[in-house]
Amino acid sequence: MKQKTEQKKSLNQGGKNMTEEKSIDFFEYFIGPQHPGITGNFGVILNAVGDEIIKAQANPGYLHRAFEKLMEQRMYLQNVPLVCRICVPEPDVNEALYSMAIETLTGIEVPERAKYIRTIVLEMARLAAYLFYFGGTAATLGLYTLPNWSFGDRDYILDLFEELTGARIYHIYMQPGGVRRDLPKDFTKKLYSLLQTLKKRIKEYDGIFFDAALFKKRTKGVGVINKDMAIEYSVTGPNLRASGIAYDIRKDTPYLAYPDINFNVITENEGDFYSRVMVRRREFEEDIKILEQLIDKLPSGEVWNRYPMPLNWKVEKGDVYVKVESTKGEYGYYVVSDGSEKPRRIHVRGPSMTHGIMLLEKLLKGQRIADISPIMFSLDICPPDIDR
């Protein structure tokens, strides 16, 4: 802690010695990078008067692994196991985007079944990420029952991932041209029964958390992002929909199997903490419906179209920006190829770059210190995609 002090000179007046007066303008606090209330390796430097924050400064960089630089030095296929490590809670979007970008540049077709399997994986990852989010948000408010429930339920999804891909977190399942292998036997049946369980469970979550008076009183009107502010700060994803703007990349510029699927874009109007949580809670049910449709419509056929020999695979000169809707917002990859075996530049556009720095600093100003973690968790900031 650093103190900014103003020392007033002691004055000698009429033989009296006046005592030194000190006045403290503000205290400087360092929240994070090792703090249970912070999402990942991330810090916030605060200036606070009493309990009120007068200035907040985001302090990223504790997890920088220079992936973008590393990807320039590796061949196209060598990057497939690397990209998923950029975002820890939702790694599959990276694999999907990297594959989509290369397919667009080279013109490799993806089989219809592979598109559906990719969408199933993305939606399962979305459910897992939302369960993680519910647990994290409840824990910041001191309600520790929901994290125990939701992290446990998330593990059922991870078990299915393990059966499908051989790994729980980093799947390395999608590759240019399709997916690595077909669904195992009875996978869709197991997934369907898990979805039915989750449908019942989310009702139980309502009773313990989403309908609780404590949660409503604590979160309504905290950290409000109104419509104009959301547009000004280029907010995307569920945070934008919580401010009342119905914009979803899956609906507006559909990719993979989303053109065949019917679903609603869910919005809330207030743009506060409560709306941001409730948008995700209602989307959770919508995603279960999407997964059920995907299981019903799953076509048969091949799951992978062969790409050229990877050791001298030269991708045509050009550039492309691809994007998907992740649980945190718009996730994009900008791939530039110069016609050689290695990419010239791969730029990862993570949603947290806009939400986690400028928007967070703006929202924290004027709030209490106890509101830092709830606001941060409600925005669903994922520092690994700032420090990629």
Next chain:
Amino acid sequence: MSDFITRLKNITGLNIHKEKLYQASLKVDKEKIRKTLLDLKKEGFLQFTTLTCIDWIEEKTFQLVYHLWHREEKLHLKVKIDIDRDAPIVETVSDIYIVAQTYEREVKEMFGVDFKGNKRLIPFILEDWNEIPPMRRDFNTREYVKDMYETEDRTEEIFKPRWKKYD
């Protein structure tokens, strides 16, 4: 989308190329970037998606790509400018799009491009960095790691045979 591009061409007088996946690209001079982005914001490009810097070391240029998104017309526009690699200075757009400030901070740190007028080009990720900006193509990561973390070369010691030779 094509109608919108022709309308945009007529209004702003810009040479926009249509590409696949809801995309279009546009190349302007370095001096005109502020005016172009101001015009495009008036036309409804409200979302500043990202800012990319590409190091074309052979041509001695940095290419800056400003990604803008039009929500109603569903158009992703890539505005590209070329700047000199030896004197990389460009005017900021952080007062037109607020979030550009963060991206400019990152590009400044990783490529050494200076943004004139950005009020907050303070250190972002790197700490106590004395080398050339690390994302430039001529920054050798292997050399850096060798100098930074491996003080002595122990290759021979590690790979020499461990067994004793008996005559």
